[in-house]
Amino acid sequence: MIEHSASAAPHAPPADTRTRLLRAAVTLFQQRGYHAVGLAQILAEAKAPKGSLYHHFPGGKKDLGRAAIDWLTESILRPFKRAKEKDLAARVFIARLFHGTGSWLAAEDFSQGAMLAMLAQGAMTEEPELADVLDRAYTRITMAMADLLRDEGMAALRANEMASLILAALEGSVTLARAHRSTMPLQRASAAIDRVLAGEGLKKER
């Protein structure tokens, strides 16, 4: 979800094995989910032998999962930092977030999805370690969002509520969008949220 740079550079030079492995894992997990992806697929996609995998990720698949979550979390958090630096209005940032996610989803022909959500739903019960990582990841993202809203003068309580709502709506919209193979759910949710933010008194400029 949100982040669209799984394939950062168009023709990334060789890239070291660890990176290739990680990138392959992220892409495939986003596409099909943690359990549905076999090590063989990841290995094939990354063009790496099994030995390398267990050298760089001694914990095996779980380790890869953990690293994938971390990687994704950082790339989600990055735009927030940028928005804060540029002093971007929250309303604008959030609208762009939804729009950008929609574009990415469409460009990927809806083959990619909300990986964090998928892991949250699936891998959690059986892999408690992943659960912790995921918990922290979501906390950080929610806080970043609430932070942005508080900067616009929203009261802390309300900012927390709205941050939760927006994040949930974003994740949920991605799910709906994939099911419908359409960005409509994203657009609708985005429009509704923008109206709400306007109602809260947020301006489009600062």
Place this chain on the structure above:
Amino acid sequence: MIEHSASAAPHAPPADTRTRLLRAAVTLFQQRGYHAVGLAQILAEAKAPKGSLYHHFPGGKKDLGRAAIDWLTESILRPFKRAKEKDLAARVFIARLFHGTGSWLAAEDFSQGAMLAMLAQGAMTEEPELADVLDRAYTRITMAMADLLRDEGMAALRANEMASLILAALEGSVTLARAHRSTMPLQRASAAIDRVLAGEGLKKER
């Protein structure tokens, strides 16, 4: 998600094999996701031999998945029908929807999740048939929600937007709630939405 009656009666009498299989499938898919659940587990949970599975669901796992989606869709739609019959105010209904989902999630110790979402994310790419079923399921649910809102006098366009937002927020909140093992995300999203609906002029009574 939403529906909490996977185990309808406390001590349901024997129940025929087909039903037992379906119930087991729904529960397990919700817990761990489509791919993570093996037929063996389903068979064990349902106390049925493999032969019965392929007798009642000739298409195998895919068939079970399809049936599980249908079953779940109906049980999600049911409360909507009831609300409409009872002429329940949309705001009240939606608040109860979130609250009920939270209670259920907590009661299940966050082991159950949003199955439709999980399938949407995971099984879609590789099982196009499931994708269609899921698409229709979501459409029906969204329409039911929009319908409810229109009954309160909301304009069609706005009702569609809000329905998408609410549904996405619900699904997303369940995901967040599972990750955090807390109903907080549900409560926050619910509070935010209720305020929005109030802002749209909806009353708590009709």
Place this chain on the structure above:
DNA sequence: GCAGCATTAGACCGATTGGTCTAGTGACGT
């Protein structure tokens, strides 16, 4: 040049996957 170590390469492992198939078993209509 060589020792040492990080990395690669992939054969191999037992367990489990979804799926097929044959052999019953038992209730029901006639």
Place this chain on the structure above:
DNA sequence: ACGTCACTAGACCAATCGGTCTAATGCTGC
């Protein structure tokens, strides 16, 4: 009493799962 047929039971299958292990390879500091 007998045939029929819906259903149960589980042995069996190839393919794949995640994971381990040994051998070779090649870069590094000395």
